[in-house]
Amino acid sequence: MDPLLLVGGLLAWFVIWYVRDRYSEASDDKTSAPLPAPSKTVTEANAKQEAEAKAKADAEAKAKQEAEAKAKADAEAKAKQEAEAKAKAEAKAKADAEAKAKQEAEAKAKADAEAKAKQEAEAKAKTDAEAKAKQEAEAKAKADAEAKAKQEAEAKAKAKTDAEAKAKQEAEAKAKPAAATKNPAKAPAKSAKSAPAASGIAYPDAPPLTLPALPDKFDKEYQGKDPLNNDAPVTINPAQMSCTCDDFQKNRASLPADDARRACACITQKLTQIRAKSCYEPMVWCALISGHQRDLSRLKTFKLNGSEMGVGFDPASPVCALYARVMKAGDAKGKPSGDYKAFQYDLANNAWVGDEPGEMAATYAKRVTALFR
Numbered sequence: 001m002d003p004l005l006l007v008g009g010l011l012a013w014f015v016i017w018y019v020r021d022r023y024s025e026a027s028d029d030k031t032s033a034p035l036p037a038p039s040k041t042v043t044e045a046n047a048k049q050e051a052e053a054k055a056k057a058d059a060e061a062k063a064k065q066e067a068e069a070k071a072k073a074d075a076e077a078k079a080k081q082e083a084e085a086k087a088k089a090e091a092k093a094k095a096d097a098e099a100k101a102k103q104e105a106e107a108k109a110k111a112d113a114e115a116k117a118k119q120e121a122e123a124k125a126k127t128d129a130e131a132k133a134k135q136e137a138e139a140k141a142k143a144d145a146e147a148k149a150k151q152e153a154e155a156k157a158k159a160k161t162d163a164e165a166k167a168k169q170e171a172e173a174k175a176k177p178a179a180a181t182k183n184p185a186k187a188p189a190k191s192a193k194s195a196p197a198a199s200g201i202a203y204p205d206a207p208p209l210t211l212p213a214l215p216d217k218f219d220k221e222y223q224g225k226d227p228l229n230n231d232a233p234v235t236i237n238p239a240q241m242s243c244t245c246d247d248f249q250k251n252r253a254s255l256p257a258d259d260a261r262r263a264c265a266c267i268t269q270k271l272t273q274i275r276a277k278s279c280y281e282p283m284v285w286c287a288l289i290s291g292h293q294r295d296l297s298r299l300k301t302f303k304l305n306g307s308e309m310g311v312g313f314d315p316a317s318p319v320c321a322l323y324a325r326v327m328k329a330g331d332a333k334g335k336p337s338g339d340y341k342a343f344q345y346d347l348a349n350n351a352w353v354g355d356e357p358g359e360m361a362a363t364y365a366k367r368v369t370a371l372f373r
């Protein structure tokens, strides 16, 4: 707007206002004298001054308003900017933290998995090693047991062979002078003709005498004496048929547990002392206690007039043992019912060695020699 036009406008407006005011005063107060009209110069100057002041004030107010508006806008913009920056920073921090946490979790999971895998591998290795060690130990134990069993079997076989060889040797050595030395006083006259070879005797097939198992009450150690060694102290287990004497240890220990040849002199004596007689058949008890059978490898049993009898012998010897009943008072002729007794008969010389079976001597001699033809 042209300032001149503005000033002109304002001046015109002032004149109109002034005229109307004057007119109104004149009409309201007819009595008062009309005020002298202000000089035209003063009035205009005032108006101009006021207008300028107002314009200035308006301009200042507007400028202030604008400045405030701008300041406010600036502040808001700045606050917004800061908020955005802050939000962005927070988001970044959060993202960073999450990424780091994720990374750590992954690293931990990996480490855990590796540790577990290592642990499992170690456990498996340990288990495998143990299984292998066990297997090896078992294999070794088996091999050892087999080796030991083989060794024992060989030792046993050798001992048996040795014992048999020795027994045979002894029997042979004994065979010739047996009849004469066993009981010289009662031996039949052997004289010069007594030397027929044992080869003239036909030995029958027969098994060794086997013994029944004794009751458990006899399965314990007894103190005893060795009648063949000045009654030296020995320890005996009758149920096991075992003894600590030299004869048993050297010649009998390797024989089967139920073989009558295990009965050393100490054992037969002990069996009598503990009253084990009822555990055996009468004829078997007789053969066992007589002591003859422990040096004879065979036993031939047979019946005579309904009575059980037995002949113990060894193919290396011409002297056999007879276990038979003897006559007792009241027995019918040729039918003895007395106790069993042991006798010895020399097959080579056809003669009894030692005690003869009384009135049954001829009958028994005939029966025995019949077995060896």
Ligand SMILES: [Zn+2]
Pocket (backbone or CB within 6 Å): 226, 234, 243, 244, 245, 246, 247, 248, 264, 265, 266, 267
């Ligand atoms: Zn003994």
